[in-house]
Amino acid sequence: MRKRRSLVNKVSVCYAEFGVRVPNTSGGAYMYSYVTVGELMAFIIGWNMILEELIGTSACACALSACFDAIANGAISSSMESNFGTLFGGPPDLLAFVLTLMMGGVLVAGVRKSVQFNNTLNLINFCVWVFIMVAGLFYVDTTNWSEHGGFTPFGWSGAFLSGKE
DSSP: OHHHHHHHHHHHHHHHHHHHHSTTOOSOHHHHHHHHTOHHHHHHHHHHHHHHHHHHHHHHHHHHHHHHHHHTTTHHHHHHHHHHOOBTTBOOOHHHHHHHHHHHHHHHHOHHHHHHHHHHHHHHHHHHHHHHHHHHGGGOOTHHHHSTTSSOTTHHHHHHHHTTO
């Protein structure tokens, strides 16, 4: 553990020094590679970053589409299969495709629009969290806090140690 901390500290100091030595950069991987190793490597790294964003977005869109399909009891996938058939052993996931295109559109719109969209999603997430907390208050059974040794039968050290492993 001590060696890993030492390595992390050395890497952070090197990265900080590297950032100081490259003037007028915003700190992105593309700009650092462009300044230090050239245009070809920056081109490859830039497309790698776009591919990484696309894969991450499409994976999240597939998961969200699967959640919507589960909420609809499989109606979305069965409708796609009946209308379009199967592709690679399953129905095409047009909802995930549309969600991926929408997220790409948000990114292309610029940083300001992307931040506004992110803030909107965070607000929706917070409102859902508040709703779950308030709705859960009606189902609290306070006898669980006093039986079996109380709320924390092993104390706070037990609670913190339970998350250690």
